[in-house]
Amino acid sequence: MIIQRYTWLFVLLAIRRSWADFTVSEQDLTVAVDGQKTFDLYLNNSLSEDVEVRFDIQHSDLVKTNPANFSLSAANTTAQWTITVFGLSAGYSTVSANITPSDAASVTNAFVRVTIEKSETLRHVSVVVGWVYFLAWSISFYPQIHINYKRKSVVGLNFDFLSLNIVGFVMYSLFNCGLYWIPEIEQEYFNRYPKGLNPVKVNDVVFALHAVFATTVTILQCFIYERGTQRVSIMARVIHGIFTIFILVSIILAGIDTIKWLDFLYYCSYVKLAITLIKYVPQAFYNYKRKSTIGWSIGNIFLDFTGGMLSMLQMILDAYNYDDWDSIFGDPTKFGLGFFSVAFDIFFLVQHYVLYRDRNDYLELPEDCCEDQNQENHRVDTSLGYQAVDK
Structure with a gap:
């Protein structure tokens, strides 16, 4: 009986944790070099424990974010944050949200593909x-x-x-x-x-x-x-x-x-x-x-x-x-x-x-050609590249 209670408690905790899910407002972003764009990070449920959120950048020489990281407590009531992306150099990079501890919430869909353009x-x-x-x-x-x-x-x-x-x-x-x-x-x-x-x-x-x-x-x-x-x-x-x-x-x-x-x-x-x-x-x-x-x-x-x-x-x-x-x-x-x-x-x-x-051009027969002349005598061999036009 005691084992069954602990089993149900573990399942409930797992379900509760799975409900906490980080997502982003858009997963494709285009920003100019020396320019900036924003996207929103959402949390769809309360956390079961305090977490540290950080943004991992595939190519840090191409983009940076503000903030680069922040902390959230289990008592946090905010469910949306605006993240600014700055373009540093032209290219392609991915910005991914990660958390510590990693099992506190899902971050599977919390990433943005960033294209940085010159013009x-x-x-x-x-x-x-x-x-x-x-x-x-x-x-x-x-x-x-x-x-x-x-x-x-x-x-x-x-x-x-x-x-x-x-x-x-x-x-x-x-x-x-x-x-x-x-x-x-x-x-x-x-x-x-x-x-x-x-x-x-x-x-x-x-x-x-x-x-x-x-x-x-x-x-x-x-x-x-x-x-x-x-x-x-x-x-x-x-x-x-x-x-x-x-x-x-x-x-x-x-x-x-x-x-x-x-x-x-x-x-x-x-x-x-x-x-x-x-x-x-x-x-x-x-x-x-x-x-x-x-x-x-x-x-x-x-x-x-x-x-x-x-x-x-x-x-x-x-x-x-x-x-x-x-x-x-x-x-x-x-x-x-x-x-x-x-x-x-x-x-x-x-x-x-x-x-x-x-x-x-198609070879045309002269207009004063004799009418009773055999038409085949006026047709140029198509193997040479000409085709006659019948009058």
Whole structure:
């Protein structure tokens, strides 16, 4: 009987202690260098004993708090305190409340993720640049879709390019979605780059998923419209096989904890970066072989160029604003995607406007052409890059 009473007393004390819970008004805070912001610390129930509250800062060279610590008695009736956070240097840190004794209350949710920026204006500019690059890159898919629909033909559009493109964007989507939406992987990133910010933004996620959709639509057009003798080359199939084996091995290694899942996502991003390096080569060679860019939308190139430049600009703005140059190395795919896209876009512009500028329009038959002449005699071989317009 005595044992039962003490058991119930212990349970009641444990329940009472569990009711005492420290929380914060917000868990994400952005403060300027040499600026300050506040958050509120709450206690939802009375304490069973006196405690000492202190704030542990992940990077004390980036932020400080006022107060840094304070004492609470069991008789305390205050349930809310305002804590001031001062920004010392640009970067990312976490402010966590801890108490002594540690079992007097729960502090599980009493933490704030603090982002310290050099300029609020730069942050807003970065957001605008991000969404403009998203629009430019997203719209860049549609001139090609439109020209395929208008011609009812995909002759001139290289199938190796399309097959590599869809695989690349699927890999890029895995990387962006995993790092943006899975907390465990995001935490792995912060463990690896303690002072860094997550380099993946919402516009990156939306762009990657949309790119998969738009590329899929273009591939479906290849099954509907005239495609001539075009097919995915043996070399492209070998490359796909190599990438498939690489990804399958990476999944197995991550599944047995030989590598982190963050490393697996990085490997996916490296596949995307490798594809970005090589996917334009078949189209560039195809244009060279035909001495023409007909069937390859120049509107797509202009938009792709704009998106690539703005994508790199956003990363540079963020790296400067948060003194977080590791973010460029933390997401090499995004920066590499922009850089190599821009480089190839310049080459395609040279092909279109310099090298093959005389062979980039549909060849129209002269109006005084004899009506009874066989139409086939007036059609230029499409393999040379021309397509006649019927009068």
